[in-house]
Amino acid sequence: MTREPIVILGAGVGGLAAGWFLARTGRFDVTLIESAPVIGGHCGSFLHDGFTLDHGPHKMYSAIPGVLEELRGLMGARLLTHRKRNRVRLNGYLLEYPLRITNLARALGPRHFLRLGTSYGAALARGLVTRREPASYAEYLARRFGRGVYELVFEPLAWKVWGDPAGLHPEMARTRIPSSGAAELILKLLRLKRESSETDAEFFHYPRGGFGDLPRAMADEIARHGGRILVNARTRQLECADGAVRSVRLEVNGGPLTLPCRYLISSIPLPVLGKLAYGEGDPEFTRAVAGLRFRHLVLVYVFLRVARVLEDHWIFFPEREFIFGRIFEQKLMSPEIGPPDRTVICCDFTCSEGDDIWRASDDDLAARCVAGLVKCGFIRQEDVQGHLVKRSRNFYPVYDLDYVSKIRLVSRSLQRVGNLLTTGRIGMYNYNNSDHCVDMGRFIAEGLVRGEAPPRIWERLERRAATYKIVD
Ligand SMILES: Cc1cc2nc3c(=O)[nH]c(=O)nc-3n(C[C@H](O)[C@H](O)[C@H](O)COP(=O)(O)OP(=O)(O)OC[C@H]3O[C@@H](n4cnc5c(N)ncnc54)[C@H](O)[C@@H]3O)c2cc1C
Incomplete structure (x- = not known):
């Protein structure tokens, strides 16, 4: 049987999950196009100063039926299981959470x-x-x-x-x-009612070698089913005819390539996809897509010459005196991610383009994080060995008061392209976790296998995504 060609833009967990579920049906010839040199997006891990580090605190959990089972099946013995320990700092006290x-x-x-x-x-x-x-x-x-x-x-x-x-x-x-x-x-x-699995993860999983093991496992499955992932690849043009994308023109490592395409699935930012599909040719669409607001993510990693610091998997900081909203020590998730005698604390927070935080130097941000950690008594200044600051644009969708009409206009315009679907957190402009990305990929694959039209799948997926909840 000839397999139908599917092109997927972006190889974060959104794109990879769609690729994994589609490739394993055996009915599709799957190619992922990733602009970065590595796969995984925000669920990837990277190496720095002897540590395998994640992009902020990531746990593996899902309240969606079947999703955790899929992930356990994929990752097998690589998954560690933890009983969750979280706290929140209020009024100088660290309070158990819930x-x-x-x-x-x-x-x-x-x-x-x-x-x-x-x-x-x-x-x-x-x-x-x-x-x-x-x-x-x-x-x-x-x-x-x-x-x-x-x-x-x-x-x-x-x-x-x-x-x-x-x-x-x-x-x-x-x-x-x-x-x-x-x-x-x-x-x-009062402990008269328990948290449900939809609001609180009592146990969660974490991959032994860092959260990046998850996208790597998905990529391996895609390859095992005959798919491929092109990294360092720039999409130059979507060639459309009769209301559908027929091929994708790209540049890989400096050379041109054209991929035929029965379906196109995008997990890249909607404004970028809009430009590829329409250029600047639709002013109403351009205005709506430009009005979608995001916050940027900042991660400050503080490297310490001590073996371990925290007892909790993560601690929340609603109070304004701290620059960070949460801190996280990845060694608690897996001791294998770094040397035994050193550790690293990751502080995460968000900001907007051009505000004080975005304009602050890395050294300044790190100094403010270290001061906060010292003030709370978690670390001593003399144990700090160094820092690393990572900034990531446009990762937190902001649901402002008219986001519903803006996103509706954007998605209805894109649904005019009859073989296009979007998935993932940025691709759908949806505030969601990696398990929701897995659910979206599974949902899309099931719809396409049933022969459903992409605009119909997209509309149903939007309704489903609106029910997703982030489980802390
Ligand atoms: C601090 C923090 C904590 C989190 N905690 C958890 C958690 O505990 N559990 C959990 O499950 N999830 C968690 N998440 C959410 C999780 O990271 C996201 O849901 C997930 O990474 C979204 O994947 P994605 O593929 O939609 O987007 P991304 O990961 O952003 O991937 C998009 C990919 O598209 C690529 N790309 C962009 N533009 C182009 C282009 N033009 N052409 C080709 N490729 C392109 C990017 O390089 C990237 O690889 C957390 C996120 C953060 C920031």
Whole structure:
């Protein structure tokens, strides 16, 4: 049987998962085009100063039926299993996460704790008389948890990750903060109700050799099923006829190449895909795609001449005095990622183009991270051996108040190309994790095998992706 040619743009986990599921059907001839010299995107690992490092804290977990089983099947004995230990720092205390009411009361003091209870009561009373849907992230959470909890945790968290919470769509809260309301939160605080597997991963997996083992395993499967991945490859043009992409013209290591294409799947940024598909020829589309907002990711790795530092897999820092939103020591995930007598802490945070953080020098960012770690008592200045700063543009989609109409316009325009599909976090402009990328790849492959039209698969996938939740 002749296999139908499929071209996939981008070899992060979004593109690789689609390639893996499609190649293993035996019905498609899969080629991935990756512009970077290496595969894996943000789920890849890289070598630095004797360590195998990830792009920030990555755990392997999924609440989507069947996805974790697929990943276990793929990775086998390479996966380690951990019982999750997370904490959050509030008011100078490190509190177990999920929170316990006794810890929270101790950290906040009785007055503050009482104020939270009163503001929750007020929110509950207002909820009884208000029928209107919340208009923003801020209103959604203040209504559910009361102003007190909102101001303590969710407001500073939003400022750190996405910017002004008043300008964020309520969907940002629904996807990112899955707890259904203050009543449920209090039941969980009192331990009268357990977190569900959809909101909290009690156990998770991690690949022994770093998270980059996952994209590598996917790439191996693609190759085993006759597919190929071209790295250092620049897509120059999509050649279209009769409303579909017929071939992709690219440049690989300086030489030209043309790939025939029955279907095109993209996991690259929508503005880049839009330009390839339409050039600047559609002003309304160009305006909508330019209006999609992203935050940039900054990772500061602090190298230490001590064997281990933290007890938790990661610790959250909603408070403004710390530049980072979270810290993570990868050696807790797998001791094999670095030398036994040294360790590294990764601090992650986000920022916007041109703001103070984006313009700050690497040395300045590292100094602010080290100062925060010292202040918390995690490290001593004299144990710091060095640092590495990585910046990554446009990785956090920002759901602003009119993102729904903008993304709808963008995807409806692109769906006019009858054999095009998008997948992944940036490709779909969807705030999601790697397990969701796996689910998207599986969903696309099943749709194409059934012979469904790509615009129909795309619409169904959008509805499915809207239900994804990030599990901490
Ligand atoms: C700090 C942090 C913590 C996270 N924690 C977790 C976690 O615990 N668990 C989890 O499952 N997920 C986690 N994630 C999310 C996970 O990293 C993403 O869901 C995943 O990496 C998205 O994959 P992707 O393929 O959509 O995008 P990317 O990883 O960005 O891959 C896109 C690929 O496309 C390539 N590309 C771009 N432009 C072009 C072009 N023009 N032509 C060809 N190729 C191109 C890029 O080089 C890249 O390789 C975390 C992310 C971050 C930043």
